[in-house]
Structures are given as structure tokens and as C-alpha cells.
Amino acid sequence: MKKTSLILIIFLSGIIMAQEIQLAWDLYHSYESFKEKTLVNRRFKHTDIVPLIEQLKNNKILKVEKVGKSVEGRDIYLISLGSGKTKVFLWSQMHGDEPTATAALFDMFNFFSNENEFVEFKKYLLSQLSIYFIPMVNPDGAEQFQRRNIFEIDLNRDVLRQQSPEAITLKNVFDSLKAEYGFNLHDQGRNYAAGNSFNPASISFLAPSADYEKNLTQPRENAMKLIGKLTRILNDFIPGHIAKYSDDYEPRAFGDNFTKWGTSVVLLESGGWRGDREKQFLRKINYVTILSALNNIANGSFVDQDFEMYESIPKNEELMMDVIFRNLKVNKNENSYKIDIGINFEEINVKSAKDFYLKAEIEDIGDLSVFSGYDEFDLSGYTVEPGKTKSEAYSSYDELKKIIPAELYKEGCTNVIIQTEKTDLEYSPHPFNIFLNKLIVPEPKIKTEEAANLIIRKNNEVKFVVVNGFLIDLSNIDAWNGNSLVLGLINETPGF
Numbered sequence: 001m002k003k004t005s006l007i008l009i010i011f012l013s014g015i016i017m018a019q020e021i022q023l024a025w026d027l028y029h030s031y032e033s034f035k036e037k038t039l040v041n042r043r044f045k046h047t048d049i050v051p052l053i054e055q056l057k058n059n060k061i062l063k064v065e066k067v068g069k070s071v072e073g074r075d076i077y078l079i080s081l082g083s084g085k086t087k088v089f090l091w092s093q094m095h096g097d098e099p100t101a102t103a104a105l106f107d108m109f110n111f112f113s114n115e116n117e118f119v120e121f122k123k124y125l126l127s128q129l130s131i132y133f134i135p136m137v138n139p140d141g142a143e144q145f146q147r148r149n150i151f152e153i154d155l156n157r158d159v160l161r162q163q164s165p166e167a168i169t170l171k172n173v174f175d176s177l178k179a180e181y182g183f184n185l186h187d188q189g190r191n192y193a194a195g196n197s198f199n200p201a202s203i204s205f206l207a208p209s210a211d212y213e214k215n216l217t218q219p220r221e222n223a224m225k226l227i228g229k230l231t232r233i234l235n236d237f238i239p240g241h242i243a244k245y246s247d248d249y250e251p252r253a254f255g256d257n258f259t260k261w262g263t264s265v266v267l268l269e270s271g272g273w274r275g276d277r278e279k280q281f282l283r284k285i286n287y288v289t290i291l292s293a294l295n296n297i298a299n300g301s302f303v304d305q306d307f308e309m310y311e312s313i314p315k316n317e318e319l320m321m322d323v324i325f326r327n328l329k330v331n332k333n334e335n336s337y338k339i340d341i342g343i344n345f346e347e348i349n350v351k352s353a354k355d356f357y358l359k360a361e362i363e364d365i366g367d368l369s370v371f372s373g374y375d376e377f378d379l380s381g382y383t384v385e386p387g388k389t390k391s392e393a394y395s396s397y398d399e400l401k402k403i404i405p406a407e408l409y410k411e412g413c414t415n416v417i418i419q420t421e422k423t424d425l426e427y428s429p430h431p432f433n434i435f436l437n438k439l440i441v442p443e444p445k446i447k448t449e450e451a452a453n454l455i456i457r458k459n460n461e462v463k464f465v466v467v468n469g470f471l472i473d474l475s476n477i478d479a480w481n482g483n484s485l486v487l488g489l490i491n492e493t494p495g496f
């Protein structure tokens with residue numbers, strides 16, 4: 001190739017890249033006008049999306065079909081649009097508690113339904129592509145906000161055995177389409193960092209392997225190049241927060257088998273983002289990413305992308321914690337030593353699984369300098385001891401109103417006892433934990449895998465307390481907006 005034509009190609013691909021990044025920013029800035037406003041957090045259900053799907057039937061560019069039913073009889077829908085020769089198949093929420101992309105798909109349906117904006121872009125996409133969506137593959141899991149289906153089968157381990165109706169539906173649709181491109185849309189745990197960057201892995205990609213040897217097949221190579229291109233675009237939006245999911249071959253998973261059967265599969269995992277437990281920012285990033293991907297598939301520009309970009313994406317590493325308290329001092333006998341305390345919250349579903357509360361557990365103690373916290377507090381110069389339980393019990397819930405938290409904390413206590421055996425409460429808004437009578441209250445301790453209740457002093461005076469993992473500044477107790485635990489309803493009471 002002549003030098004001048006090489007320069008021309010580089011120049012032109014630079015222009016295309018700049019245009020694609022501009023498009024992504026245009027999508028980002030106009031997002032609010034397309035966002036599906038009825039989906040406001042992660043715990044929406046099948047009943048929330050059915051009316052939205054029914055509305056789509058009125059739009060002549062979208063086709064809506066029922067393609068299957070869940071174990072509990074909820075309809076699984078296929079929504080399609082476009083008349084291009086390249087087929088793209090996207091499916092979300094095969095794990096019921098992984099809804100971020102589902103919400104983004106409904107934002108995209110609004111985007112495609114709108115007749116006034118991005119008209120040329122949409123016309124172009126739909127002339128090049130035929131796009132198929134299954135939003136919420138696992139509606140029964142979504143109902144309980146749990147990963148698995150109602151038989152406790154992980155749908156993403158059921159592509160071969162085909163026992164769950166949901167996995168059968170997904171496989172049937174895949175077989176009927178034989179799409180060139182597939183998007184396997186998930187959420188991953190918040191505890192992953194992008195390599196050792198100290199940033200959450202907010203979006204993790206993978207071009208799944210089709211065999212144990214992780215061989216490069218043409219479909220897999222295309223998926224890698226497309227991911228490389230998407231990473232370049234996303235670097236404008238969430239630099240340092242993009243990671244790569246483990247490429248270990250899983251013979252029972254959909255993505256791995258779809259790759260083996262000839263589709264270029266992109267796994268997209270929404271992880272964590274600071275200050276965004278409900279993942280509404282990551283939902284927006286999903287929207288921008290998926291529309292950018294469709295544009296790239298339509299114009300084919302990603303095939304010029306080298307593999308280096310994909311190779312250079314840092315791996316998912318389990319280096320994030322919800323909270324880290326750093327540089328605390330523990331005094332024991334005559335000695336004192338320095339520790340960091342890392343805490344993770346577990347989300348516990350409440351009743352209808354429409355809501356949740358948080359239950360903290362100490363994840364690690366010691367030198368946690370390689371970890372990063374969603375929230376971090378440097379407590380150099382402070383000493384720490386475990387929060388105790390006040391020995392005199394209160395007779396009723398009403399009596400709790402009498403408690404002055406600052407007084408309780410000065411006694412070194414973070415927990416109280418009530419003389420009752422029953423309550424409807426699953427958690428409490430009070431800045432102290434509540435034990436029901438008859439519960440054995442073990443010795444307070446600071447220990448891994450146990451509860452996170454701490455008293456933090458400076459010059460012997462209590463300055464901060466930690467109740468169920470939430471830090472309370474004694475100079476501003478009213479700012480508390482965490483939740484404490486009511487123990488007695490829960491069968492196990494580890495750590496107290």
C-alpha cells in the first residue's frame with residue numbers, strides 16, 4: 001500500500017471515530033427526553049413492563065410477539081424492528097436481579113418510537129439492521145428480585161439441558177434468528193474493580209470463549225473488535241471504569257454456546273458506580289453503548305479496529321468494598337496496632353421484593369491499601385472498639401423514643417434490647433440496632449464475616465459510631481440516613 005493511501009485511511013478512520021464519539025455525546029445529552037420515566041429503580045416487575053410493551057404495539061415500526069411463558073405463566077416478548085440484512089439479537093435479565101439493561105432497552109424503544117429526533121440516524125440503522133430484543137428473559141426471577149428462575153435454575157447454565165421454559169424460549173428465538181450479532185446483557189456485583197485502578201468496574205465486556213482453549217474464531221474476533229471500538233467510545237464517558245469479564249469457558253452458558261454456533265456475542269455487565277446504587281447512570285451508559293454498537297455494526301467501521309484495545313482492557317478484580325474505614329487504632333492490653341476495616345452491604349429484599357434494606361458485614365481487617373471503597377473515611381488518630389449492647393432492656397417500641405442516641409453511644413453501645421418476641425419490622429430507621437428479648441446476645445467483637453458496629457474515639461471521647469456499617473458523626477447525628485437491624489425475625493444473627 002502506498003504511504004499516501006495509508007495516511008488517507010488513517011485520516012478517514014479518525015473522522016469516523018470523531019463522528020461516532022459525537023453521536024454518542026448527542027445520545028447522552030438528549031437521553032432524558034427518551035428515558036422511560038415509569039421505570040425509576042432496579043426493582044421493577046413484569047407488571048411494570050407489560051403496559052409499556054402493549055403501547056409499543058401501536059407503533060408501526062415495532063413488531064411485538066409473545067414467544068414464550070415463564071414457569072409462573074408470565075409472557076416473554078420478542079420486540080423487533082428494522083429491515084436490514086444484518087441481524088442483531090439482544091436479550092436482558094436472564095438473571096432476575098440484573099435489570100439495568102432492561103430499563104435501557106425501554107429507553108431505546110422510546111428512542112425508536114419518536115418520529116422527530118435522530119430521524120436520519122434511525123432510518124439508516126433500520127435500513128442496515130434487523131434488531132430483535134427480549135427484555136426480561138426471567139420475569140419470575142425479577143418478581144422475587146433473585147438471580148435464578150422459580151425452580152432455582154440458573155438460566156445461564158441451562159442452554160444445553162433445556163429444562164426451564166425461559167431458557168427454551170431464549171434458545172428457540174436464537175435458533176429462529178441465527179443472528180450475526182448478539183448482546184448478552186447482565187449486571188455484575190459491585191465488588192469488582194477495573195484492574196488495580198481503584199475504580200469500580202462500571203461496564204465489563206467479554207467476547208465469550210467457544211471452547212476451553214479460548215480459540216479465536218471469526219465471530220469471536222469480530223466481537224473483540226466491536227468491544228475494542230465501544231471501549232474507545234466509552235473512554236470519553238467513564239474513563240478508567242471499563243473492565244473485562246473472565247473469559248473462562250462455561251459450556252452450559254448461552255453466550256459461550258451462541259459464539260460456538262456462529263454469532264458474534266458481546267457480553268455487557270453493568271457493575272457499580274459511586275453514588276449510584278440504583279444504577280440509573282449506568283442505565284444511561286447502557287443506552288449510549290448499545291446504540292453506539294448498533295451504529296458500528298451498521299457502518300462496519302469496527303472491523304478496522306485492532307485487537308490491542310480489547311487486549312488492553314483491564315480485568316475484573318475483586319478489589320472494591322462498599323465502605324473502608326482507614327487507619328484506625330486498636331488498643332489491646334499495653335499494645336496498640338493500626339487497622340483498616342472494610343465493609344460490604346448485602347441487600348435484603350423486603351416482602352414484595354419491591355424494596356430492600358442493607359445488612360453490613362465486615363469483609364476484611366488489616367492493611368486494605370490494595371482495595372478501594374465506594375465510601376472511604378480516613379480515621380487516623382482515632383481508636384476503635386466494638387459496639388456493645390445496652391444491658392437494661394426496654395419494655396416496648398414506644399420506649400425507644402426515649403433513647404437519646406448520643407447518651408447510648410457514650411456508654412459504648414450501638415444496640416438495645418426490647419422485651420418483646422414479635423415484630424413486623426424487618427429493619428429499623430433508628431441509629432441503633434434492636435434485639436428482641438430471648439435472643440442470646442453474644443460478646444461484642446470486631447471480626448471478619450460478622451456485623452459492623454463500632455465505637456470510634458479520640459482522646460477517649462466518642463466522636464463517631466458505626467451502626468450496621470453506616471458511619472454516624474456525633475456532631476451531626478440527625479444526618480443519619482442508614483438503616484439498622486432488628487434481630488429476631490432473621491433466623492441467624494451472626495456477629496452479635
Ligand SMILES: [Zn+2]
Nearest residue numbers: 095098186187
Ligand atoms: Zn447475570
